[in-house]
Amino acid sequence: xxxxxxxxVVASPETVEKKVFIKTYGCQMNVYDSTRMEGILAGExxxxxxxxxxxDLVILNTCHIREKAAEKVYSELGKIRVMKAERxxxxxxxVIAVAGCVAQAEGEELARRAKGIDLVFGPQxxxxxxxxxxxxxxxGRVVVETEFPAExxxxxLATRNAAGHGVAAFLTVQxxxxxxxxxxxxxxxxxxxxxxxxxxxxxxxxxxxxxxxREVTLLGQNVNAYRGAGAAGEASLARLVTELSRIPGIxxxxxxxxxxRDMSDDLIEAHAGNAKLMPYxxxxxxxGSNRILKAMNRGHTADSYMALVARVRAARxxxxxxxxxxxxxxxxxxAEFEETLALVRAVEYASAFSFKYSPRPGxxxxxxxxxxxxxxxxxxxxxxxxxxxxxxxxxxxxxxxRTLPVLLEKPGRQSGQMIGRSPYLQSxxxxxxxxxxxxxxxxxxxxxxxxxxxxxxxxxxxVA
Ligand code: 5AD
Ligand code: SF4
Numbered sequence: 001x002x003x004x005x006x007x008x009v010v011a012s013p014e015t016v017e018k019k020v021f022i023k024t025y026g027c028q029m030n031v032y033d034s035t036r037m038e039g040i041l042a043g044e045x046x047x048x049x050x051x052x053x054x055x056d057l058v059i060l061n062t063c064h065i066r067e068k069a070a071e072k073v074y075s076e077l078g079k080i081r082v083m084k085a086e087r088x089x090x091x092x093x094x095v096i097a098v099a100g101c102v103a104q105a106e107g108e109e110l111a112r113r114a115k116g117i118d119l120v121f122g123p124q125x126x127x128x129x130x131x132x133x134x135x136x137x138x139x140g141r142v143v144v145e146t147e148f149p150a151e152x153x154x155x156x157l158a159t160r161n162a163a164g165h166g167v168a169a170f171l172t173v174q175x176x177x178x179x180x181x182x183x184x185x186x187x188x189x190x191x192x193x194x195x196x197x198x199x200x201x202x203x204x205x206x207x208x209x210x211x212x213x214r215e216v217t218l219l220g221q222n223v224n225a226y227r228g229a230g231a232a233g234e235a236s237l238a239r240l241v242t243e244l245s246r247i248p249g250i251x252x253x254x255x256x257x258x259x260x261r262d263m264s265d266d267l268i269e270a271h272a273g274n275a276k277l278m279p280y281x282x283x284x285x286x287x288g289s290n291r292i293l294k295a296m297n298r299g300h301t302a303d304s305y306m307a308l309v310a311r312v313r314a315a316r317x318x319x320x321x322x323x324x325x326x327x328x329x330x331x332x333x334x335a336e337f338e339e340t341l342a343l344v345r346a347v348e349y350a351s352a353f354s355f356k357y358s359p360r361p362g363x364x365x366x367x368x369x370x371x372x373x374x375x376x377x378x379x380x381x382x383x384x385x386x387x388x389x390x391x392x393x394x395x396x397x398x399x400x401x402r403t404l405p406v407l408l409e410k411p412g413r414q415s416g417q418m419i420g421r422s423p424y425l426q427s428x429x430x431x432x433x434x435x436x437x438x439x440x441x442x443x444x445x446x447x448x449x450x451x452x453x454x455x456x457x458x459x460x461x462x463v464a
Contacts, residue, residue, distance in 0.1 A: 026063020062102035174220025284324035288343030320350035328377030
């Protein structure tokens, strides 16, 4: 999960008049949403700006998961407002928009507190961006749109390849969450679980394949709770994976993020039987103590999670497991934290994301009066991260000497070098012989070396 990234925008040159700068905070879902906004705006004649000061439209696509998310947005807005004033002084305008989860949560408050904002809209309504821009232009007033019309959630979206280089794309299949973990804002900001109809997802995947996409990552806050309406009744995620794997050109399928409670038998079975389903599973557990898991309202125990991991590994022994962890949830004792360490030791993760608990206004855990001191949380985070890093390095080291299929995604830093992904989502770089396979090829690669975040390999041969 990247903390923040600027998203480049591309438009056809003949329509270019205006420039947009989108700053994306948070998860892959947001990165994907930003690319959808790019697509919509390209159709409106917006091209990429390299910096916000050059832009006619600046969008902050915000995320609420991170600590002090709202404060960071307010501070960024302060800087952008100065740029707006400078542009105004030279006779140019700048429209400032705040999108995403912080916009949804703060609503009118944002427009009130941060002067100079023109548009505020939540995650599900960005496809109406052209309408908001027009309304703002015509009325000169701040447009706040944080009510979200469910039936329009996925209607008529301009879709673009999120990865940017044409080979691996994200595809949103599910949004929202009904789980109400006691620390989390997502059920409030993203609304309840909703799945896109099966045919719509398949049509989008066919379109991506026609443009050269070979790997799709299915996105959803609770992606394995997917229940897409289909001709033969509701389709599960496993059924969707089966249907996707029949699309010519689609060679690899991934999905994220899964909840342990929704890890159904047919999905586990798909990991055993479907070669296109990559051996990587992001399955957050959050904590290792049953008392804390209960207080988090997770709906699973440490034992039921371990039993699930055992079933997944029986289906696909080499699967790379990843997780999310929270340390210092209110009331967590040292012994309870050590249960998280014990669970991590037992699972052996290939990668992981870990966070200090951070109170989110409006969530039950934030109301508790047994909050853990910052220095204790930080100490626990460091200990957990040391263990997780050790495991990640061990997993990577275990790949040395193996020959893995790598999907080539982009050129490397040096000439002749290419970078791609292994089935386990590791980044792999290698030398490619002159006139050899191009981006989009899957090549057998012998893994020779290992770093914490990438592997180096030797090209063996071109397989697909
Ligand atoms: N504090 C810390 N971490 C959180 N997450 C979600 N809400 C909070 C919070 N209040 C983490 C969880 C989740 C990931 C996306 O972010 O681990 O799985
Ligand atoms: Fe948040 Fe829990 Fe839903 Fe994940 S499952 S989005 S952590 S409420």
